[in-house]
Amino acid sequence: xASTIRNTKDFFSGLxxxxxxxxxxxxxxxxxxxxxxxxGPGYYPSVLAGGLLLVGLICLVRSFRTDGTPIGRLAxxxxxxxxxxxxxxxxxxxxxxxxxxxxxxxxxxxxASERFSLKASVPLAMGMCVFSWLIFIKGLGLPMQLxxxxxxx
Amino acid sequence: MxxxxxxxxxxxxxxxxxxxxxxxxGVFLGTLIGVLPGLGPIAxxxxxxxxxxxxxxxxxxxxxxxxxxxxxYGGSTTAILVNLPGEASSVVTALDGHxxxxxxxxxxxxxxxxxxxxxxxxxxTVLIAVAAPPLAELALKFGPAEYASLMLLGLVASIVxxxxxxxxxxxxxxxxxxxxxxxxxxNSGEQRFTFDEPRLADGIGFVVLAMGMFGLGEIIRNLxxxxxxxxxxxxxxxxxxxxxxxxRMLGPIIRGTxxxxxxxxxxxxxxxxxxxxxxxxxxxLSRHPEEFGQGAIEGVAGPESANNAGAQTSFIPMLTLGIPxxxxxxxxxxxxxxxxxxxxxxxxxxxxxxxxxxIASMWVGNFFLIILNLPLIGLWVKMISVPYxxxxxxxxxxxxxxxxxxxxxxxxxxxMAGFGxxxxxxxxxxxxxxxxxxxxxxxxxxxxxxxRALLLSRGDPLVFLQRPGxxxxxxxxxxxxxxxxxxxxxxxxEEAFQEEE
Numbered sequence: 004x005a006s007t008i009r010n011t012k013d014f015f016s017g018l019x020x021x022x023x024x025x026x027x028x029x030x031x032x033x034x035x036x037x038x039x040x041x042x043g044p045g046y047y048p049s050v051l052a053g054g055l056l057l058v059g060l061i062c063l064v065r066s067f068r069t070d071g072t073p074i075g076r077l078a079x080x081x082x083x084x085x086x087x088x089x090x091x092x093x094x095x096x097x098x099x100x101x102x103x104x105x106x107x108x109x110x111x112x113x114x115a116s117e118r119f120s121l122k123a124s125v126p127l128a129m130g131m132c133v134f135s136w137l138i139f140i141k142g143l144g145l146p147m148q149l150x151x152x153x154x155x156x
Numbered sequence: 157m158x159x160x161x162x163x164x165x166x167x168x169x170x171x172x173x174x175x176x177x178x179x180x181x182g183v184f185l186g187t188l189i190g191v192l193p194g195l196g197p198i199a200x201x202x203x204x205x206x207x208x209x210x211x212x213x214x215x216x217x218x219x220x221x222x223x224x225x226x227x228x229y230g231g232s233t234t235a236i237l238v239n240l241p242g243e244a245s246s247v248v249t250a251l252d253g254h255x256x257x258x259x260x261x262x263x264x265x266x267x268x269x270x271x272x273x274x275x276x277x278x279x280x281t282v283l284i285a286v287a288a289p290p291l292a293e294l295a296l297k298f299g300p301a302e303y304a305s306l307m308l309l310g311l312v313a314s315i316v317x318x319x320x321x322x323x324x325x326x327x328x329x330x331x332x333x334x335x336x337x338x339x340x341x342x343n344s345g346e347q348r349f350t351f352d353e354p355r356l357a358d359g360i361g362f363v364v365l366a367m368g369m370f371g372l373g374e375i376i377r378n379l380x381x382x383x384x385x386x387x388x389x390x391x392x393x394x395x396x397x398x399x400x401x402x403x404r405m406l407g408p409i410i411r412g413t414x415x416x417x418x419x420x421x422x423x424x425x426x427x428x429x430x431x432x433x434x435x436x437x438x439x440x441l442s443r444h445p446e447e448f449g450q451g452a453i454e455g456v457a458g459p460e461s462a463n464n465a466g467a468q469t470s471f472i473p474m475l476t477l478g479i480p481x482x483x484x485x486x487x488x489x490x491x492x493x494x495x496x497x498x499x500x501x502x503x504x505x506x507x508x509x510x511x512x513x514x515i516a517s518m519w520v521g522n523f524f525l526i527i528l529n530l531p532l533i534g535l536w537v538k539m540i541s542v543p544y545x546x547x548x549x550x551x552x553x554x555x556x557x558x559x560x561x562x563x564x565x566x567x568x569x570x571x572m573a574g575f576g577x578x579x580x581x582x583x584x585x586x587x588x589x590x591x592x593x594x595x596x597x598x599x600x601x602x603x604x605x606x607x608r609a610l611l612l613s614r615g616d617p618l619v620f621l622q623r624p625g626x627x628x629x630x631x632x633x634x635x636x637x638x639x640x641x642x643x644x645x646x647x648x649x650e651e652a653f654q655e656e657e
Binding site for chain 2: 035077105143
């Protein structure tokens with residue numbers, strides 16, 4: 004099977020478009036279509052979803068007929084080490100405060116680099132805390148706490 | 157004479173000490189962050205957006221505009237010194253600029269870029285002042301049908317200007333439009349694609365999407381290629397171009413400015429197209445085309461002027477029609493809305509101080525760029541040499557705080573993380589995120605106008621062809637589409653985008 008897909012980038016793009024298009028089309032069935040005169044909330048999204056589905060299918064067909072370059076390995080490690088700490092930042096920012104959120108974000112995401120060293124990332128995290136406190140809390144007056152309710156503030 | 161009094165009013169407000177400081181601050185910060193490799197103007201503006209929330213509207217827009225030119229110029233600096241263009245429009249600058257730098261003429265290349273940008277910025281500012289009032293007047297006559305067609309034209313243009321596969325760009329546009337429908341439907345109050353999640357009722361924030369797709373996505377991609385950064389020029393000297401250099405850059409600057417000003421007005425990020433076409437124009441006109449790619453000064457002067465002129469004139473549709481012509485302008489519109497101004501033709505008449513102040517500040521900003529950049533070049537070189545493994549955690553902190561502070565919502569931070577993954581995957585699949593972002597902005601407006609136009613015409617879709625304004629725009633869109641689909645031109649387009657490889 005794999006040998007017949009000649010353009011993997013097109014194949015997966017097509018798959019993605021087709022999947023999103025059909026999902027949206029199914030979801031949009033719950034919304035009233037209306038008429039061209041008085042479009043319901045479902046009209047415009049359904050047209051778009053149908054279009055996306057169509058583009059996806061063409062993309063799929065094309066992937067079997069034209070050659071392309073391989074996608075290459077997905078950098079799972081970097082991706083997770085960037086995205087997960089960001090998500091944790093969202094969890095920590097309000098209840099734990101800015102300092103824990105920054106320390107976690109900086110020290111964990113730093114592992115994503117090949118040149119990672121604790122010697123560099125710990126001072127960097129400290130520096131970012133001071134800097135963010137000065138700029139965002141003192142300077143711009145954004146409503147954020149250095150340490151949140153979890154620490155009894 | 158009205159022009160002069162308008163500009164007078166503008167300078168009056170742009171030259172107050174407060175606004176001068178914000179303009180200077182914006183240009184400085186923009187350059188500072190813009191020189192960092194891998195950070196284009198979109199990410200830079202999105203990151204610095206929270207800094208402007210607490211300012212008065214005028215100062216905040218002036219500062220943001222300053223950040224924009226700063227980031228753009230910073231990107232060129234990096235392109236010249238490290239051969240790492242931070243954004244599409246400085247890709248061509250890297251071709252000859254970096255070669256000049258390798259031959260020990262980095263200073264001259266940087267000065268050429270600065271002088272070209274300044275000249276182009278000056279002309280473009282005047283052009284905006286001249287063109288904006290009649291355009292705004294025209295826009296006031298636009299009905300929903302014209303607006304809907306205009307937006308379609310914008311979307312078609314962004315497909316045409318996207319890199320790589322047209323089909324995938326079209327798919328990304330549809331995806332962006334679809335994402336734009338997420339949230340509460342304005343007409344019926346129905347929740348669309350929200351999965352009963354109240355935090356999605358207002359739709360997805362533009363900043364969230366932009367920072368995720370461009371900021372985080374880019375960082376993940378950069379980490380992948382971390383070890384392949386080229387050694388850089390440590391020392392820059394000999395800034396001032398010689399007389400012969402000046403002679404050679406004059407023509408390219410004039411042509412680049414003209415080309416850039418025209419293309420910048422086009423919806424769909426004309427600034428990128430401008431720098432590409434200025435480069436090929438100079439190559440064609442040059443008496444020694446073999447020098448191009450080896451460090452020809454014309455190859456820096458032309459595209460840089462075109463790029464900057466285009467960046468400036470892309471404000472025209474934003475200011476007069478309230479329609480973004482590029483993702484950066486979409487961010488500016490977002491900032492205006494946060495400040496409580498509804499963008500559109502009425503801004504000029506209702507808030508002349510703000511409107512003309514912003515225009516005048518563009519010239520001031522360009523002036524600051526030239527006096528700031530050349531003496532501070534040592535600082536920029538230092539910024540560029542900050543190793544990436546120390547840089548990206550800092551950028552992540554800025555992104556996280558920035559997105560959180562827009563609505564004080566942790567949910568936005570999570571969404572951004574999700575879009576970061578999406579941005580990375582799409583870049584792996586060679587699907588351009590820029591057209592998607594444009595579509596995301598224009599989508600809800602387009603639906604609104606489309607529905608209104610059809611309601612007014614009693615459901616007759618021919619209304620889009622019967623109204624002359626709308627017809628002209630649809631014909632332009634059709635022509636643009638036909639042009640890229642023609643095999644001969646298609647090949648040319650691919651060649652033009654090849655040059656950046």
